[in-house]
Amino acid sequence: MKSQSTYKVPDGKLLKIFLDYDETSNVIRHIRITGDFFVYPEEAIELIEKKLINTAINKESLQKKISFIIHEHHIQFIGLNAEGLTKGILMCKL
C-alpha cells in the first residue's frame, strides 16, 4: 500500500514521507524521507531509509529503531528529530 504524509515538525522543518507498506503485516516495505531539514552526514538518510525496511509501523518500534540508528551511526538531525520522523511515518496510515 502506497501512502504519503506532510508534517511540519514542531520548531523544525517540513517533513514529507513517501511510504510503501504491507497492510497485512503492518511493516515498511520502502520509505523515502524528504524535506527541507538537515542531516549530518547527509548520506545517513539513505542508511536510515534502508534500516527502516521491515520495521513495524507503530510508535514504539519506530521511535526505538530510529533513535538506535541515530545513536549507533552518530547522526545529527537539525530541524527534525526521532519523534517527528515517527509521527510523519504514522501519519501515512491516517
Added chain:
Amino acid sequence: MREQWRLLQTGYDSAFSNMAIDKAILIANNKGRVPPTVRFYGWVPPAISIGYFQSLTDEVDIDICERLGVGYVRRITGGGAVFHEKEVTYSIVVPESHPEIPKNIIKSYGRICGAIIKGLEYLGIESAYAPINDIVAGGRKISGNAQTRKAGTVLQHGTVLMDVDVEKMFSLLKVPNEKIKDKLIADVKQRVTSIKHVVGNDVGFEEVASAMKRGFEEEFHVELIEGTLCDEERSLATKFEKECFSTEEWNFRR
C-alpha cells in the same frame, strides 16, 4: 598581520556548474590544496536549487522550468528549494578545525551568517540571524543558508536577495493545493524581503558582493585576497558537473 583567505568572484554560471565549483573547492580545501575560500557568484540562466533531502519532482514543476529556460539542481546541502535569480550567492569553505569556526553546527551557522549580517550593515540594512538557517531584516527573510560538513571541512552557501519575484518563484514550484496558491503567495510576500525592498532602490551585484566581502573580513578577522580556481579545482568542477550535478541520476535521486 591578519590571516589571508582566498576570494573568488566566479561571475555567472549555470546551476550545474555553480554546484560543481562549490564541491570542487570543498574537496581541494579538504586535501589542503587551497586556503579557506569565500566565493561570490550568480546564476545564468536563473535556476532552482533544492535541498539534498528534497524530492525534485515533488517540489519543482520541471515542465515549466524547461519551458521558461530555468535551470534546476540538487544541492549537496540540506534545506529548502530556492529560486536563484536576482541575488548574490556566497559560499565559504573552511576546515572545521579553524579556531574561528564553532564545532557546534547551529553556532557555526550563526557565525557565518554574522558575516552576511555585517555585509548587509554596510548597505545600511539592519538584520539578524534567525535559526536554523535564515537571516531576517524587519522580521522578513533576506537570506537563506545551508551548510554541509565533509571529512572535517565546512561548506556553507547561501543567498543574499537583491530582489524577489514571488509570483515567478511560485510558478516554478509545486504547491500542494492550487486553491490556496494565492494565499501562499500572499503569505510568502509577507515573509520575504530583499535589498531593493529595504533600501528602496536597486543595488548592483558588485556593490552587494563588495559589502559581503567586508562582512566576511570583519567577522572572521581575515583579509580576503582575490584569486582564481586552481587547475585541480577546475578539473574537479568539470568532472563533478559531468558525472554528478548534470545527471538525472543525481537530480532525480529522491
